[in-house]
Amino acid sequence: MNKLKTGNILFALTLAGIALFWFWHQQNTTTILPNNTLPTEITPKQAPTDNDATQANAMPDDTPKGELPPPEVAATFKKMYRQVPQGSLFWTKQTYGWDVAFEIDHNIMEVEFNNAGTWLEIEEESVNEIRIPQKIKDRLASQYPDATIKELEIETTSKGLFYEIELIHNGKEKEVYFDDQASPARNEYED
Numbered sequence: 772m773n774k775l776k777t778g779n780i781l782f783a784l785t786l787a788g789i790a791l792f793w794f795w796h797q798q799n800t801t802t803i804l805p806n807n808t809l810p811t812e813i814t815p816k817q818a819p820t821d822n823d824a825t826q827a828n829a830m831p832d833d834t835p836k837g838e839l840p841p842p843e844v845a846a847t848f849k850k851m852y853r854q855v856p857q858g859s860l861f862w863t864k865q866t867y868g869w870d871v872a873f874e875i876d877h878n879i880m881e882v883e884f885n886n887a888g889t890w891l892e893i894e895e896e897s898v899n900e901i902r903i904p905q906k907i908k909d910r911l912a913s914q915y916p917d918a919t920i921k922e923l924e925i926e927t928t929s930k931g932l933f934y935e936i937e938l939i940h941n942g943k944e945k946e947v948y949f950d951d952q953a954s955p956a957r958n959e960y961e962d
Contacts (some may be wrong), residue, residue: 835860840869843888851882851890867891892959893927894935906953907934915940915947926958933958 839845840862848860848871861872868885881894900920911918918940926933932951935958937944950956 835862835871837862838864840864840871840884841886841888844869844884844886847884847888847890848882891928895925895927896922899923903934903936904951904953907936907949910949910953911936911938911947915945917941918945928959 835857837860840848852873852875855873855875859873863870863872865883868883868887868891870881870883872879872881874880879896881892881896882890883892883894884890900923902925903923911920915938918938920936921939921944922937924935926935933956934949934951935946936949937946939945948956948958
């Protein structure tokens with residue numbers, strides 16, 4: 772009886788191994804084109820080097836959208852966000868310098884730079900209200916008791932953490948801006 776169970780187990784493991792090999796083989800083999808031909812040229816993408824911020828922009832299927840920033844701006848961004856594919860970036864020229872929008876971890880992000888490539892601000896858009904500090908929630912409730920939050924951005928600057936909140940209050944849109952202590956603040960890089 773034990774030999775029979777052992778034989779069945781070995782047979783099942785052999786079948787599982789064959790199935791795994793077949794699946795791996797299907798995923799890792801070259802597809803033959805019509806007339807049994809192979810593509811004439813296969814050139815793998817090479818990762819851009821740290822010293823060449825423009826090389827990433829030259830890749831045909833990994834090209835940023837919008838206007839292309841100066842190399843010093845692109846290089847600073849790349850140092851901050853190495854994991855973000857260049858093809859997912861959307862660059863825009865602003866009065867203060869440059870803005871780049873992209874998505875990371877299901878959040879829409881914007882990073883702003885001056886023309887020399889100095890980082891100015893990071894905006895995390897469409898974040899959950901739960902991330903608003905209680906002090907700011909209390910201030911909103913006292914100043915705008917019937918308002919609803921339409922949009923929220925958490926902004927990180929060299930001066931600290933700020934909250935830009937777009938409200939619907941008495942049927943009108945209103946934007947408020949607070950520091951992390953719930954004090955009203957001025958948004959220096961509003962676009």
